[in-house]
Amino acid sequence: MFFWPLKRGLSLRISLLLYLVFPLIVVLAVTGYYSLLRLEQQVEKRMQEDIELIARAIRGPLEHSLEHGREGGLAQTLASAFRIGRVYGVYVYDAHGRKIASSGPREPEVHSLELAELAAKGDRVGGYQDARGAQIYSYFVPLSDSVGRNTGLLQLTREGRDFQQDLLQVRHQGILLLSLLSVLLVGMVLFGHHQVIGRNLGSLVKSMARIEKGDRSHRAAERGPREMRHLALGMNAMLDSIARSEKELEQRRHRQIELEQQLQQSRKMAAIGQLAAGVAHELGTPLSVVSGKAQRMLRNPELPNSVAEVFGQIRDAVQRMEHIVRQLLDFGRGNPLRLNSTPLESVAESAAAMVQEEAHAKRVSLSLNGPRPSPNASVDRVRMEQALINLLRNAIQATHHGGRVCLSWFAEEDRLGFAVADDGPGVPEELRDRLFEPFFTTKAVGEGTGLGLSVAQAAARDHGGTLNVGRAEIGGALFTLTLESRD
Structure with missing residues (x-):
């Protein structure tokens, strides 16, 4: 009681x-x-x-x-x-x-x-x-x-x-002495309680009140007697543990969201790839027939110049369509990589040779830069050349007449790869997240399919690497295709 x-x-x-x-x-x-x-x-x-x-x-x-x-x-x-x-x-x-x-x-x-x-x-x-x-x-x-x-x-x-x-x-x-001793004892106990327990416990209560209001970064002062310090230390350790758990949960949540987005993107890419492969297969044969007949008509010496010009335009249009079909096939192909040990310098020179005529037509200076002799990399040469060709064509189209495009290769410890830079206007920040989406393009209608960067990214990903966009030192866009390991 x-x-x-x-x-x-x-x-x-x-x-x-x-x-x-x-x-x-x-x-x-x-x-x-x-x-x-x-x-x-x-x-x-x-x-x-x-x-x-x-x-x-x-x-x-x-x-x-x-x-x-x-x-x-x-x-x-x-x-x-x-x-x-x-x-x-x-x-x-x-x-x-x-x-x-x-x-x-x-x-x-x-x-x-x-x-x-x-x-x-x-x-x-x-x-x-x-x-x-x-x-x-x-x-x-x-x-x-x-x-x-x-x-x-x-x-x-x-x-x-x-x-x-x-x-x-x-x-x-x-009696007076006993009363004074009693008062003194009460005063000493109250004073000792305040000095040893009261103010330290009050500090802990204030700390818990701040934490309750949402100040999760606050930590209790570790002072006072050993027991009080242990209590404050235990509370701080608990808060640190909660903060770490919350951080881990937040990281896991973001990781889960990223994985879900990647899964959705993979499903989307798979569906687009199947569609692109089907469309390319269905268009390939008719386009070959049209291109062949146009070529035979152009061989007729009695063909009027006006008609020959029309057939030449038809053949140019068919070649453009064939280029689009090849991009669709590259994007939608599911063939395994044919890896071979290949010098980076050789891949870069082959890709540059394929776009040299386009660069010359636009009076763009195309330069190659990298260590010579270059290290070897285990790559599918055809896929890697196609990726670099797409990056170079985008760079040539993005720069102005008389501009510069630079294709370089690098080797740093366990990383190697290629970089394509131009002196054009660059890529705005708000467009970088959508830049590698299939069929997304900033070019005018008829100037691009929006598949070039998607094909290049797919090639980098299949090789275990990455394709990133940034700002070039010469003023324009910089695309870096990184491979994670040497040969």
């Missing part, structure tokens, strides 16, 4: 007071009580000993006066004892209990028979008596002559309230 407040959510400070300070105060009070009793007994004993010392001091003169019958000496001795201040009354009795001398305001109520018995026994006796309504303390000392015969009895008294006042003063001082 006593622990019910604690179950109701009592504060730590009040709990310390109830379960630590309060029991200590109770123990201190009980100990102080018995100590005070013991102290009062010591004080009372000391006051009684004062009476005994006075009695011993005047006993000798009194015995001498009684033995020689000097009443004046008795009165003088009693008066000197009374002047000490600690004595309430002094009385002298003979061997029969009759009072023969006294000094004091009141006489204690003691029968002569009792006094005679005390004198005859020769014992020193002390105790409390009533003297006309007042409580006094009496001390009896037997008197004897020089040969040891009993000659009388000496009685010294002191008011009981003197004892009570001293004892009351001691009691008040003890």
Whole structure:
């Protein structure tokens, strides 16, 4: 039943007071009580000993006066004892209990028979008596002559309230001291709680409040006693663990989204590839027939020039269509790679030779740059040349008349590949994400199919590499086809 407040959510400070300070105060009070009793007994004993010392001091003169019958000496001795201040009354009795001398305001109520018995026994006796309504303390000392015969009895008294006042003063001082100790103990516990527990625990509570409001980057200060530091350290470790878990979950979520997008893109590319391959196969034969017949007609010497010009235009259009069909076949083919160890320099020179005529027609300067002799790479030469041809044609079309295009190859540790740069306008940032989508093109209608970069990217991906676009040092676009390993 006593622990019910604690179950109701009592504060730590009040709990310390109830379960630590309060029991200590109770123990201190009980100990102080018995100590005070013991102290009062010591004080009372000391006051009684004062009476005994006075009695011993005047006993000798009194015995001498009684033995020689000097009443004046008795009165003088009693008066000197009374002047000490600690004595309430002094009385002298003979061997029969009759009072023969006294000094004091009141006489204690003691029968002569009792006094005679005390004198005859020769014992020193002390105790409390009533003297006309007042409580006094009496001390009896037997008197004897020089040969040891009993000659009388000496009685010294002191008011009981003197004892009570001293004892009351001691009691008040003890209670005051106990109260001060209790207050000091409570203050020390509260101060120690604030310094050691309160402010450090308050700092942890504030930290948890900040974290609860969403400040996940905040960490608790690791200060205070070892237990508090361990608590703050544990909370910070928990927050770090949660942050790492959230980061991992976020990375996994992004990775899952990327994989889903890649899967959708792969399905899309597969569907487009199947469509492109089917269309290319169906168009290949008719285009060959049209191209062959147009070529035979052009061989007829009697053909008028106007008609020959028309057949030449037909043949040029068919060749363009055949080029588109080849791109469709390259994009949609699923044939395995025919890998061979080939120098990068040889692949680059072959691709450049295939587009040299187009570059010359547009007066574009086409340069080759790279280490010679170049390292070998395990590639499908036909697929890699086709990828570079598409990149070079895009670069030639993108640059202005009289511009520059550079095809280079590189080898860096475990990476090697090709780079195609031009001095054209470059690729805007907003278009780079869609640049490699099939049939996406920024060219005018009739100038491109939007398959060149898709074919180049497919070739890079099939070789385990990547195709990236950036900004060239000469001002235009930079396409980097990277292969991940050497031959």
